Amino acid sequence: MEEDERAPIGPSGLNPGVAHNARVWNYWLGGKDHYPADREVGERVFGMFPGIVHVARADRAFLGRAVRHLAGEAGIRQFLDIGTGLPTVDNTHEVAQRMAPDARIVYVDNDPMVLVHARALLTSTPEGATDYVDADARDTGAILKAAAGTLDFDRPVAVMLLGLLNFILDTGEARGIVRRLMDAVPSGSHLVLTHPTLELGGEANAEAMRFWNEHATPPITARGSREIAGFLDGLEVLEPGIVSCSRWRPEFADLGEAPSEVAQFGVVARKP
């Protein structure tokens, strides 16, 4: 691919010529919002690491179980979902508001295509609220300021970073993002993470990530369980801990033909 083909096109920054994570993720999930460049990279990655499709589906199933736990047993009514992705089946507000119609959700992503489709994320119940913030996860100050228009930061918030910190390549920078977000929320708030790992995925996943970093954007990194634990400093990790996201409180409905373990950690932790 020529260098200038990788440059953003137009004022929105939307470049259909370069595979972009939100759209390729949507392709692996069986969605419709992707371009030929996304499908090509999606297929090449799938060829190297067929487990990627199970990772994407297990991640979404984990999102559903985690949000149901939080909106149910944990009584959380506010969700800050950063790295939202393109709208799909059972977005965070739909899962949360089925349990608690008064739930308030703020979505954040920096992908121009997600912004274009954000209307589909803003279909709140009348009792609750949803909002969308177009921002980079590194800009926590702007995110917190914009989210404060919808969320009350004196009450517990579930901070959701699913498949997001893997795009912040520097672990110190990623820890700083988590710390600034968790410092801004009160006791009783929760952190929900998913993150790709080579500890569960093997060499095929590493090869697929190398290919991704040469042909698509943004660049990605895997992390091990010790680095994931480093994101949870000062928090109480809920059972069963840092596990393959498919093993986090699995439900009968998730079993199907999916493998019992995927190369993606999932964890939920509570701020004491």
Ligand SMILES: C[S@@+](CC[C@H](N)C(=O)[O-])C[C@H]1O[C@@H](n2cnc3c(N)ncnc32)[C@H](O)[C@@H]1O
């Ligand atoms: C793998 S998808 C995960 C989507 C969703 N959270 C899920 O678990 O299904 C990652 C999302 O993070 C977004 N993203 C990546 N880097 C980001 C950044 N620096 N700031 C905000 N969003 C980012 C991408 O645009 C994409 O929509």
